Amino acid sequence: MSDLLAQIDTTGIRGALQPGYDLTGLTWFRVGGPAELLFQPADEADLAVFMGRVPAGVPITVIGLGSNLLVREGGIPGVTIRLSARGFGQVESVAPNRLRAGAAVPDKKLAEAALAAGLGGFAFYFGIPGGIGGALRMNAGANGGETRERVVEVRAVDRQGRLHTLTNADMGYAYRGSSAPADLIFTSALFEGVPAPEDEIRAAMAAVTAHREAAQPIRSRTGGSTFKNPAGHSAWKLIDAAGCRGLRVGDAQVSEMHCNFLINLGAATAHDVESLGETVRARVYEATGERLEWEIKRFGHFAPGREILPFHGLI
Ligand SMILES: Cc1cc2nc3c(=O)[nH]c(=O)nc-3n(C[C@H](O)[C@H](O)[C@H](O)COP(=O)(O)OP(=O)(O)OC[C@H]3O[C@@H](n4cnc5c(N)ncnc54)[C@H](O)[C@@H]3O)c2cc1C
Known part of the structure; x- marks a missing residue:
């Protein structure tokens, strides 16, 4: 024990x-x-x-x-x-134009529930492989939509076990993030959509799928977009300009298909992936002067003797 x-x-x-x-x-x-x-x-x-x-x-x-x-x-x-x-995987229609989803509901399932309820504005979730808890924390978004546009309120439990209900404004949304207190665990959220014809919603979902199939290595072992887009720049363009497309550390590789995705070719370790990410940051900084910030969350301790410095200590 x-x-x-x-x-x-x-x-x-x-x-x-x-x-x-x-x-x-x-x-x-x-x-x-x-x-x-x-x-x-x-x-x-x-x-x-x-x-x-x-x-x-x-x-x-x-x-x-x-x-x-x-x-x-x-x-x-x-x-x-x-x-x-x-315990947290239910999604239900609770009022006209509104859906309540547990935090373990996959984003895709929320998009499907919105389709069944005739609600537009959720199609972007159809292509995001995370769950609602992660979407609420990350302000997940794609294809012109993002979480903050749909959230009405969020239920959460704090470090002491107290229940809270946060409004959309309380969530403090920004690009790929929320300033809601870091100790909160989101348990469910109320979402609002706009009534839309079924074929229009289906077409939006099909467009999301087509875009992903064409542009992202969605069948690879990956963490999605690795770095946030710096103001006025696309992270992938900076990575490409720094010559990092296809770069490898061990079995971790910068995707040939989409430079802002790192992929595990099979036997990569967390050390390989993070070391590759810091190599990319260092090379982009040297080549362009831009400092890429991680979008991917990195949790836990390094194994002893395998610490990795940000930018490999370059700056
Ligand atoms: C192939 C691929 C494509 C992707 N495309 C996109 C995209 O287009 N747009 C986009 O925004 N993201 C994209 N992502 C990234 C990812 O899917 C999203 O960030 C997603 O919202 C993360 O959800 P998750 O459940 O996987 O969370 P995790 O990755 O497990 O966690 C992410 C963060 O959310 C926090 N979190 C998780 N659950 C809760 C909770 N219940 N309460 C409080 N905090 C919580 C974690 O602490 C962590 O900080 C992609 C990822 C992949 C692999």
């Missing part, structure tokens, strides 16, 4: 608690390390009780479907929380 598990009163907790759980299989990159303790709550009430019992000072990290995530080999200390599809 992990020492950490012994420090938490788990009486009555209904979710799954797994010490030392290898997170590799829970990320799209298929690289990673262990969670000191993985907790998958049964439902929102279970999550709230558990959060209230985690001793202060023990870090808590939440992960979604792992499509924007790099877990380092040294693993994530403290508690890692992943919301279960059973």
